[in-house]
Amino acid sequence: MELQIKEAISAALKALYDHTVSAEEIALQPTRKEFEGTYTFVTFPFARVSRKSPEQTATDIGEHIQANAAEVAAFNVVKGFLNISLSEASQVNQFAGIFNGVDVSQSAIFQQTATGKTVVVEYSSPNTNKPLHLGHLRNNFLGNSVSRILAAAGYNVQKVQIINDRGIHICKSMLAWQKFGEGETPESSGLKGDHLVGKYYVAFDKAYKAEIAELVAGGMGKEQAEKEAPLLLEAQAMLKKWEAKDPEVYALWEKMNGWVYSGFNATYERMGVDFDKLYYESDTYLIGRDRVMEGLEKGVFYKKEDGSVWVDLTDEGLDEKLLLRSDGTSVYMTQDIGTALMRFDDYPDLSQLIYTVGNEQEYHFKVLFLILKKLGYAWADACYHLSYGMVDLPSGKMKSREGTVVDADDLMQEMADTAKARTEELGKIEGFTEEQAKELYEMLGLGAIKYFLLKVDPRKRMLFNPEESIEFQGNTGPFVQYTHARISAILRKAQQLGVSMEDINFDGIEEVHQNEKDLIYALSTYPEKLQLAADTYSPAIIAQYVYDLAKEYNRFYTELSIFNESDDTLQQFRVALSALTAQTIKVGMGLLGIQVPERM
RNA sequence: GCACCCGUAGCUCAACUGGAUAGAGCGCUGGAUUUCGGCUCCAGAGGUUGAGGGUUCGACUCCUUCCGGGUGUACCA
Known part of the structure; x- marks a missing residue:
């Protein structure tokens, strides 16, 4: 219907002013409620070609389309706005056209043509040390809904997430459980696995704070105390053991992550979201490290005296960014490079990779995409950061340490x-x-x-x-x-x-x-x-x-x-x-x- | 300091990407059912779109300078 009107206007412009505009380029808007009509055509931009006033132009076009297009029953002109009223019959016909029979699910309005393109949407991607909260809900619902929308619009959509299953955060929970847990399990406590692990993350923080206070009371500076508290050193030592695949630590890690996953799965199921493929940071960070080393050889990156590896983005108006620590361990950026690579390997025909991540990480993704480009991956341009805003409470920001997090x-x-x-x-x-x-x-x-x-x-x-x-x-x-x-x-x-x-x-x-x-x-x-x-x-x-x-x-x-x-x-x-x-x-x-x- | 984002009715949000007299919901006031579901519908009050300047026939939208709020700028994730 809209297209027919556009065509009529296009034809009118041609006939009246010998001005060629394709129907697709004609912009129609819905007529505002206070005026008569269904569609409104704005004629100001065309006063130039008609060499008449906008009002006159609107009137001329209105008369032309009324005479030549059966759909147009009437029109009125207000300033340069041409309001077009459709005939009763054409509106019934329009409905008849989209109604398409008793099975309304087959209506023409739901028939979108396939694009033949594959899109990967990443969302959720939580840390494995505490339960999901309100912020995760926005993330999950957003990523999941965008996936559904893209699928409906004709894309082949793959839903994925990267699970941040390694790192100091999970070691903190593990350590606290070891020290204070007395063998507690989801079964023995009746707690959901993710909540149980979260409980020990909180317990760690509490004990750690107490240690700092004690050290400070003993005369140590606060900053030093934060770095040297025994619990933190223990957690760091545990992370090193994990990287060395120490059997005991690894078994504990697997056990507690398992609890978290079953807890998460229950939550996801209730939320009504799911995933086609899961990526684990513990798998991808090594790949990223290899690529960084390659980039170093190619001269894309550089090494400082202490052995740390950096990328220089000052030409792009950004800073220098660390890619590998001096001790050779990887950072967040390292594993994200690896994850992106794995995805384009897994989906070679991928036309877009969408990251559903909060807007506090905009800088991070800007840097990531630039790095991928510098490494020579043509698909770097296909990466997109779907950045969303934080969720605030009436009391302000959600803060886990103040207990204002909405579970x-x-x-x-x-x-x-x-x-x-x-x-x-x-x-x-x-x-x-x-x-x-x-x-x-x-x-x-x-x-x-x-x-x-x-x-x-x-x-x-x-x-x-x-x-x-x-x-x-x-x-x-x-x-x-x-x-x-x-x-x-x-x-x-x-x-x-x-x-x-x-x-x-x-x-x-x-x-x-x-x-x-x-x-x-x-x-x-x-x-x-x-x-x-x-x-x-x-x-x-x-x-x-x-x-x-x-x-x-x-x-x-x-x-x-x-x-x-x-x-x-x-x-x-x-x-x-x-x-x-x-x-x-x-x-x-x-x-x-x-x-x-x-x-x- | 620098970079990015945001600022619209008392409150929460829209505004078809530059178009008409800036619209909804909540709340407030007043109405509507001999009818199919009143968790509905209709009407009223409520605005200098943070402020100033600029571009344009035309600005919430684009440019610019301020003001206010947020985020980022870690050998954290």
């Missing part, structure tokens, strides 16, 4: 509990089994938190307000879910009454209500919203769209009755509109990783 497991449970309370109060779930009810609470609770975290532009820092996040009204996940449940009730009733969506005589529809036009328009924009979301890696576009669509439907719903409509064809038409709206909500929410219920 992922706790939060999900809280949301499900709230969903339960709301449903018991207001829900219509008579006849649900206990299983079904539980499933619903999960769907609503998770829907609320996912929607809350995804509706904000990923790049922006956002505020997590606990009270607001569990709200079920307004711009929330449950609001959209409710709309879907509401439509489902309509569709059930239609089926009961034998109102069929088959063989609708669209030609028999003469008058379409404004609410119906608005709804058709909203449905028709799904493909472009999806494309925009894919291009900008922004689930927020989809969240906004789905919300607007739900609101549009609710307006339609209050304004027009379906089953009291005496015209059978109109009744069918409205049921069909409802069915496609429900499906679009379902698909759109699906892109956010949110399920929608039939009843709630």
